[in-house]
Amino acid sequence: MNRIDEICKKRHISYSELGRLAGISSMYVGLLAKGKRKNPSLEVMQNISNALNEKVEKVFKVNVSIT
DSSP: OBOHHHHHHHHTOOHHHHHHHHTSOHHHHHHHHTTSSOOOOHHHHHHHHHHTTSOHHHHBOOOOOOO
């Protein structure tokens, strides 16, 4: 679960623009935003969050389990 779509719409940023800013393909951004791809790497989450000027935790639901 993530808020990519919501944040992009609110800020009027296309997936193409976000992909360019984050250094990843716009197709991958779109698949993540629509929930068709899951479990992006930490690097991808950081790149997208940085491009949106948000914390990773605000853009992505991060599951952390400590054993």
